[in-house]
Amino acid sequence: MLFGRVKGNAVCTIKYPGTEGLKLLVVQPLNKYLEPVGPLQVAADVVQAGVGDLCVMVRSREASLALPEIKFVPIDLTLIGIVDELQVLPEGEVDITLQHGWNTFS
Amino acid sequence: MILARVVGTVVTTIGHPDFKNRRLLVVQPLALPGEAPDEDFIALDSTQAGIGDTVLINREGGGNRQVLQNPEGSVISVIVGIVDSVFLEDGE
Numbered sequence: 001m002l003f004g005r006v007k008g009n010a011v012c013t014i015k016y017p018g019t020e021g022l023k024l025l026v027v028q029p030l031n032k033y034l035e036p037v038g039p040l041q042v043a044a045d046v047v048q049a050g051v052g053d054l055c056v057m058v059r060s061r062e063a064s065l066a067l068p069e070i071k072f073v074p075i076d077l078t079l080i081g082i083v084d085e086l087q088v089l090p091e092g093e094v095d096i097t098l099q100h101g102w103n104t105f106s
Numbered sequence: 107m108i109l110a111r112v113v114g115t116v117v118t119t120i121g122h123p124d125f126k127n128r129r130l131l132v133v134q135p136l137a138l139p140g141e142a143p144d145e146d147f148i149a150l151d152s153t154q155a156g157i158g159d160t161v162l163i164n165r166e167g168g169g170n171r172q173v174l175q176n177p178e179g180s181v182i183s184v185i186v187g188i189v190d191s192v193f194l195e196d197g198e
Contacts, residue, residue, distance in 0.1 A: 066180035081121035088114030
């Protein structure tokens with residue numbers, strides 16, 4: 001699951017059977033510091049997000065399982081939450097390297 | 107499954123019903139010295155982990171539907187354990 005910022009709408013008049021009525025949004029995937037990662041993508045929306053919202057998205061088969069009714073459709077990115085509050089440790093405060101030998105964490 | 111460190115918390119009031127009553131955490135996969143770490147992502151918590159904890163994450167939908175006891179759950183990454191220690195043999 002990943003962050004995304006809604007950048008706009010996508011409208012399709014001809015769609016695969018089962019995807020009629022789905023709202024499609026253009027989103028920019030983001031990393032934990034909300035910096036853009038990769039190109040813009042199109043996601044289905046089940047939480048009624050709008051342009052400018054920061055969202056949580058889910059990929060792959062689970063994207064179509066998040067849809068309300070028909071779950072066997074060709075959808076690979078779905079918005080599943082709107083972020084109200086985000087707290088992330090600043091860069092440099094996180095040590096993410098595994099050393100050789102014993103690493104104890106608690 | 108992968109090892110990662112919890113680096114943040116996400117609060118969503120409007121969300122999919124599959125995610126109700128569980129916390130979403132921002133996690134950063136761990137890497138070996140000198141190797142580039144993988145991109146961070148968001149995982150659903152099932153273990154009461156917190157910021158700074160090292161956790162075990164299942165990144166596969168089928169197992170997660172079993173963990174969450176929801177056969178049509180749309181969750182792809184779930185925190186399934188809090189790691190106490192890891193032993194790696196010396197690199198050559």
